Amino acid sequence: MATMRKVVKCDVCESKTLVRIQIGWLDSHPVRFNCGRCGILISGTLILNQIKGTAFIEFENATEVGNEDSTNFYIEISGELLTEKLQTYKYENTLFPPFFTSGIDMMGENFGIFKKKTLQFLMKKENYWPQYRRINELWHRKNYNYLVSELKKYIPNKNFPLNNELHFLMAVHQMNIEFLSSVLDDQFFNKNSSLVMNEIISLFERSPKEFGKLIDYFSEFLHRYEEKIFECIEVFVEKFNYMIPVFGLNFYQDKSLISNSKGITTVAFNDLKRFYIDVYEVLTEMLELLIALNNLKHRGNFKTMKTKRRDVVTLEDYVKKNKGAKAEFLDGSETFDNLLYPNLNSKLRNAISHYTYRVDGINQIITYYPSGNEKMKDPPTMSLVEFVQSCWNIFQSLINFAELVYQTRKMTYLKQGLVPSFEHVFQVEKKSIGKKSINKNKIRRKNAKTSKRKNRKQKK
Ligand SMILES: [Zn+2]
Secondary structure, rough: OOOOEEEEEOOOOOEEEEEEEEEEOEEEEEEEEEEOOOOOOOEEEEEEEEOOOOEEEEEEEEEEEEEOOOOOOEEEEEOOOOOOOEOOHHHHHHOOHHHOHHHHHHOOHHHHHHHHHHHHHHHHHHHHHHHHHHHHHHHHHHOHHHHHHHHHHHOOOOOOOOHHHHHHHHHHHHHHHHHHHHOOOOHHHHHHHHHHHHOOOOOOOOHHHHHHHHHHHHHHHHHHHHHHHHHHHHHHHHHHHHHHHHHHHHHOOHHHHHOEEEOOOOOHHOOOOOHHHHHHHHHHHHHHHHHHHHHHHOOOOOOOOOOOOOOEEEEEHOOOOOOHHHHHHHOOOOHHOOOOOOOOOHHHHHHOOOOEEEOOOOOOEEEEEOOOOOOOOOEEEEEEHHHHHHHHHHHHHHHHHHHHHHHHHHHHHHHHHOOOOOOOOOOOOOOOHHHHHHHHHHHHHHHHHHHHHHHHHHHH
8 A cells, every 4th residue: 555755844833743644545535633742733634646646735734844854753644544643753663564554454355345335425425415415304394395306306216106204204214324324334234223123013013002102202203303313414424534444443354453552643533522412412312212112112101211210200200301311221221222322421422512621632532521520530531533433333323213213203104094115215126136235125025014014904
């Protein structure tokens, strides 16, 4: 893998940093690192010319200079991979292959999959995002005439019926999942989305009356939940490029080789801190749906809470609690917990929203003070890489939660007697045999079976 050397001089303290840049497969990516002497953030965008093999970075707060004489610091820069953190410059150290070279070896053949999935998502983001977004906007605004004409333009399966709200819901959902599919956890299709569907169907079959009450209780909220989830998806699309090296972590064959000492040069804490708390807020606002489903599954009544606190016996007690107390109920002990657990870090969320954290940009360490007391002893810390992982994971949880909202909403339409579609918007004919299509087919078959069962029941 080709690398390039550049020397940049800090505009404040004039110390020089040698940067070794990985010439990868992204046309451009953000660059962030802190000056090793005065600590200020040096940021920019790297633009790559893949054909000529040249790279250009425009820096803020630093200037490119000609030679390596009297260089003070050294850092590796990559848009795709983790790197060694900033260190004191020693000429001999800069002769070894940079860390990201070994990072590629550690991915093995997965490196090709990582590249393919990343480029696929970037291509969709670049070319189709506005169309996906406007379809969602029309759905949220219940602007059905335009929604139908837009869907007709963009869904490949022209047999997909668009006659009722259930069809619209299914089409929009299938489009959103298709858009995100290349960056969703492998577990999403194999585990989480089928878990949600199967559990909801079995709850409905086991206790239709109670499930009906749950649906009546939540039906007025579900539309709003979808709007909020979509706002988070929008921010994720915008922030994706900052997180690519952390997305890459999914592809290392032996993750234990990636230690906390590794750094990331595409992002600073400030680039993502709002994203973390926004997704956290949205998730905790919707949490009562997940809790109600747990209540129904484990206690047969959607309002009966598990024993956790004396002052929370019913769902009504629960909704009055603050977000931290609400998140406490998610402890991994009940079925639906696993969609989010353990990705809601309320301590981190509190510290960010109260601005009680300190960032050591040079060493990429974040220290946070959950109670707001910056004098506390032994406050928790995390590396910048771990923080970006938290952002990545909480987003995956949000998409798991979106499945819960989707399947519940589907049930509300079925309860109203709307007829579902057994088509898939992206399936034109039965020739695709990719892994994902197989799973989708399986899910569709199950869906069809249940819906037919349900239709029979409703007709009775
Ligand atoms: Zn400086």
